[in-house]
Amino acid sequence: MDAPYPHNQLNRQDGNALNMDSTNTKYIYFHRPCLGKEEETEIIAAMRSGWITTGERTKKFEKKICDFTGSPYAIGLNSCTAGLHLALLCCGIKPGDEVITSSITFASTANVIIHCGAVPVFVDVDNDTLNINPEEIQKHITKKTKAIIAVHFLGQPCKMDEISKIAQQHKISVIEDAAHALETVYKGKKVGSISGFTAFSFYATKNITTGEGGMLTVQDEAMADKARIMSLHGISRDAWKRYSDSGYKHWDILYPGFKYNMFDLQAALGIHQLNKIESFWIKRKSFVEKYNQEFMDIPALEPVPQNLQNENDKNAYHLYVLRIRPKYLKSSRDEIMNMIQQSGIGLGVHFRAVHLMHYYASTYGYEKGLLPVAEDNSDRVFSIPLYPSLTDDNFGYIVDTVKKVIKSVTK
Numbered sequence: 001m002d003a004p005y006p007h008n009q010l011n012r013q014d015g016n017a018l019n020m021d022s023t024n025t026k027y028i029y030f031h032r033p034c035l036g037k038e039e040e041t042e043i044i045a046a047m048r049s050g051w052i053t054t055g056e057r058t059k060k061f062e063k064k065i066c067d068f069t070g071s072p073y074a075i076g077l078n079s080c081t082a083g084l085h086l087a088l089l090c091c092g093i094k095p096g097d098e099v100i101t102s103s104i105t106f107a108s109t110a111n112v113i114i115h116c117g118a119v120p121v122f123v124d125v126d127n128d129t130l131n132i133n134p135e136e137i138q139k140h141i142t143k144k145t146k147a148i149i150a151v152h153f154l155g156q157p158c159k160m161d162e163i164s165k166i167a168q169q170h171k172i173s174v175i176e177d178a179a180h181a182l183e184t185v186y187k188g189k190k191v192g193s194i195s196g197f198t199a200f201s202f203y204a205t206k207n208i209t210t211g212e213g214g215m216l217t218v219q220d221e222a223m224a225d226k227a228r229i230m231s232l233h234g235i236s237r238d239a240w241k242r243y244s245d246s247g248y249k250h251w252d253i254l255y256p257g258f259k260y261n262m263f264d265l266q267a268a269l270g271i272h273q274l275n276k277i278e279s280f281w282i283k284r285k286s287f288v289e290k291y292n293q294e295f296m297d298i299p300a301l302e303p304v305p306q307n308l309q310n311e312n313d314k315n316a317y318h319l320y321v322l323r324i325r326p327k328y329l330k331s332s333r334d335e336i337m338n339m340i341q342q343s344g345i346g347l348g349v350h351f352r353a354v355h356l357m358h359y360y361a362s363t364y365g366y367e368k369g370l371l372p373v374a375e376d377n378s379d380r381v382f383s384i385p386l387y388p389s390l391t392d393d394n395f396g397y398i399v400d401t402v403k404k405v406i407k408s409v410t411k
């Protein structure tokens with residue numbers, strides 16, 4: 001086991017991904033980052049440069065993300081969560097406002113709405129993609145609705161034309177949660193260049209990683225300036241400029257900002273991870289296709305199909321999600337997951353419906369029955385390993401184990 005804090009590092013939304021005997025070398029992790037010599041060399045160079053916080057490497061990584069996504073502005077941050085929070089604040093979200101989002105997402109998509117004092121309004125998803133359903137958005141618009149956060153689940157593009165049309169009709173903002181979706185393309189347009197604000201994640205399990213980290217792409221210059229200032233205490237100049245040799249500059253506080261900036265040791269990883277993004281994607285895509293072939297014909301299993309919905313779409317293939325079909329099975333999803341994990345395979349759940357989580361249910365009175373598609377999937381999904389360094393042996397073992405376990409509990 002080479003991760004120093006294994007239970008913290010990957011356990012967040014990945015269930016008990018590493019909850020097993022660390023001496024078992026055969027264990028297949030739910031995720032392993034693919035970091036190589038290039039990242040190692042760059043991080044050492046950053047350490048030796050004498051500048052390890054936000055500086056030139058962060059700027060370089062931001063520029064590379066602009067080039068990759070086609071967005072004019074990108075702000076390096078310490079998480080995607082920070083990006084979502086800043087985006088909401090830049091859109092002027094304030095106490096009493098309502099923000100519509102999907103319940104099939106990670107905690108932070110909803111939590112940041114609360115951090116603005118606003119009310120999260122969860123709407124149901126499409127069963128094929130588990131992406132937010134635009135017709136459901138339309139039904140939940142009120143006078144208080146001020147923004148929509150669209151989550152590109154697994155890196156499949158949301159129906160952005162329909163969502164943008166609703167937003168324009170009601171003069172509300174669209175923010176994209178692209179934590180899974182750095183490679184995603186919607187009808188020929190790269191995610192990151194479509195809506196006013198798009199937040200990406202470089203968390204340890206993401207398509208490319210900086211350990212922890214995120215990026216917010218922004219279309220408007222004034223908004224990008226505001227988000228950048230808000231990301232570093234709301235002060236008017238970042239530390240890099242303050243101590244540069246262009247002369248001492250006093251800084252001022254323009255907003256009560258946050259400590260959300262990315263720093264150069266993270267960017268040192270990101271720069272080289274981004275160079276490898278296509279090769280990582282090709283590997284994940286091929287595993288998705290092979291998993292589909294293996295699992296499509298098992299009546300008790302139903303993968304989230306991950307089919308492309310439009311011409312010129314691209315799916316980022318961030319995760320591989322299987323759904324059980326309970327009517328064929330004697331065991332629950334959680335029992336099945338335990339059996340697979342006990343055979344040495346790390347699993348995750350993406351996602352249990354957020355509106356039924358303790359805080360949201362008890363604060364807003366959300367009850368079962370409100371969002372039938374999200375709730376049904378919430379009890380049936382589990383994710384199996386999908387990352388470039390999986391070997392053919394790993395792949396074979398995962399497929400055999402899942403099939404064996406499912407067969408053993410089929411009615």
Ligand SMILES: Cc1ncc(COP(=O)(O)O)c(C=O)c1O
Pocket residue numbers: 013078079080081082105106108109151177179180200201202203213214
């Ligand atoms: C859909 C979604 N949104 C947001 C986040 C938050 O990303 P970060 O950990 O970079 O804040 C995640 C992270 O797992 C996610 O899956």
